[in-house]
Amino acid sequence: MANSEPDFSRKKPRQARARLTIDTILEATARILAEEGGEKLTTNHLAERSGYSIGTIYQYFENREAVVISLIERQREVVEGEIDALLEARRDDPWDEQVRGIVRLLHEAFARHGGSDPRLVRALVAFSLDRGLPEPSDRFVQAIIDVWRQAAGEGAPAMDEAEVFTLGRAVSEVLRRAALQSSPLLGTRALEEAIVRLVLGFLGQPGAAQAGA
Template sequence: MAARRQPPEIKRRIPRQSRAAETVVAILEGAAQILEAGGLAAFTTNAVAERAGVSIGTLYQYFTDKNALLLALARREMEVALADVGRALRGESDPSLEGRVRAMVRTIIHAFRGRQRARKAVVQAILAQGLGIELMAPVASFIAAAGAEVGSGAHPILPALSREQLFVMSRATLGAIRAAVLEEQPFLRSRAFEDEIVRLAVAYLGAITAAADPGRNRTTV
């Protein structure tokens, strides 16, 4: 009896040309719109393809399944957020420590361009797939690199954070925001919530600075 032939492996295309890149953008935008309109319950590859105006075969050329779509959407939004976080940490709008932290927190809270339902669906999917660490690592690394740049010089704005301090700082702030997203807290985008996250981050950074240089803020007689 002849051996059963194995189906050929389908290699996912990497969008190198401008048209291919535009197709991927359209697919991811369609995915975000479907998630915002109906959440994970309405999120299927067929629905995304229809919303994006492409065939299902075209969608599968770039994404193996809807989980790959969710991860790609999360990565896209993270890249946009990191660029904004970088500008915040450099103090382009407000050079003070609180100003930099506030700008960073505001950027993270307002990620996904205000699409709260889409953001919740992506966060849920990422956590279910155990990919939270994969996406958190570049965020932490970016904040560490940007913080080191800002913290250099004779009078640094931000203290240099150890690996442990960076872990606590990123998880405390991002964890609180993530919880508010998943719980659909009505205050998520309020100034009061932003104030509390900023208070937490600034107090923690201030404590690190004071511990590293006890005499820096000591009043002289």
């Protein structure tokens, strides 16, 4: 025990320090993207704004691209974590209320980031597109569908791939566009209502069993 402590404490600070460095660099990256745009994200400039030297950046990231990818992954983790936690809390509401809740959560998440850092969102999306990076998983669509099927009972027809794709993309892309454009609609009750209407209309439409009937 006494032995493991020193090793641990000797390592911990190092790891903690490394993590701090990485965090600082990623934060500087986000700041540049948000405030100055993707074109200003040069390694030299990143070194300057992060307070670390170029050499240090290359100590932690293989190349410039790796920094951006790392940032994207981190953003994704944060958003997914938020969604999971929020879904957890609403487990007992009636199904359409739960759907509304899910939409609201997503909406709020986008409103939070999109409202403050449209350029960051824009830069990251553009980057993802350009490299063909995968999009954040649509965990929330599955949640909506799960909620709906549970209410509809066993008899509800399965949704095919095209329907899942359509529902998922429709919701997330509407929000994303609003964020990208810094639309004044983002964060309003009206937008939330419209998206809820889109989802409920889709689920309640012929071709899908009437849920809760």
